[in-house]
Amino acid sequence: MKIKDIINLEQELSFNFFWKEVSETEEGYGLIVDNTTYKDVASIASVGFGLSAIPIAIENGWISKEAGKQRAIKTLETFLKNVEESHGFYVHFVTMKDGKRTWQSEVSVIDTALFLMGALVVGEYFGAEVYDLFEAIYSRIDFPWYLDKQNNQYYMGYSYExxxxGHWDGYAEQLIMYILGVASPTYPIAPSIYYSFERKIGKYKDYELIYTYTGSLFTYQFSHAWIDFRNIVDKDNVNWFENSTKATLANWEFCKDMHSQYKTLHEKSWGLTACDSPDGYRGDFGAPPSAQNNTIHQTDGTVPPCGAIGSIVFTPEIVEETIQYYYENIPELWGEYGFKDAYNLDRNWFSKTYIGIDKGIEVLMIENYKSGLVWDITMKNKYIKDGLEKIGFKTRK
Structure with a gap:
């Protein structure tokens, strides 16, 4: 099969996860499972990716525009009326049945932002009633409530107990939190909060970059699924797209260098990021430069396809070769929704699960690689334009 056909198939099957693994109860309609192992638990971040995937599915002819619109409306109504929240911020994990808190989950600023980007995308795409529902949800989020005023930073998390x-005190996946917070029509935060997190610089091989704590690739990908950072810089002249490209290449080089220790890691099997593993979910897999810079903790040899695929906009040729390799050489990875979450040859282990945020970053980044659709929709939005301008982003000369 030609690489473009494999990519299109992976994208469509990944979209099917969001279309099928969904609640249809009266109170929880539109909630999407966090992963296929726990079918009764939804993740609000998974819903954010799923909503963003609706315009992609329509434009690719996988669903009708009317079906997509109805799913968007009903999902946003569920969030407006039923999904548990505090000060407008949603609980990270909720039950599929009624949107109430489960797993003693936190009220999450980052997962609320990921959901909100999905609401924004369908609002901007469909307009009218869908946009009104997005604005109603957005306008009740009390962004300053989640701030530590002394540090001028977002807290990392909040739970009732x-x-x-903690604090969002370093660079990671959270750039959308500042853009949305600054542009809020009701409870805005100051643009200075964007400049308050530390930008630590590190190097691996030839690649010097502002690194994230774990070096997990998702931290360099998530905000980029919606915001087109390619030709804009902030007041410090930082181009985040270039930074993520360097992080991707560093990850690739590290995996090649680790082949002598782990069979799974090599030139066409790479992309260390948070994922399922033989020992359960791991959020700390990554590559240097990072706070750890320690190969013992950065990987156990587990590779998730979403790590590389989520970077397809940064290093397209390398990622294309990797996708072709997985498809042609690792049949155990393939299933109903395309590539399963991860594999580890040293442990003879292949994940049986699909995880929403991992399928989601694939669907969105593949579409941005193919057509730029999600970027185009997002960057037209008046709040995104306003937030970027207030923070001080400008077109690079």
């Missing part, structure tokens, strides 16, 4: 903890 613990209160607030």
């Amino acid at each position: 613990r209160g607030f903890w």
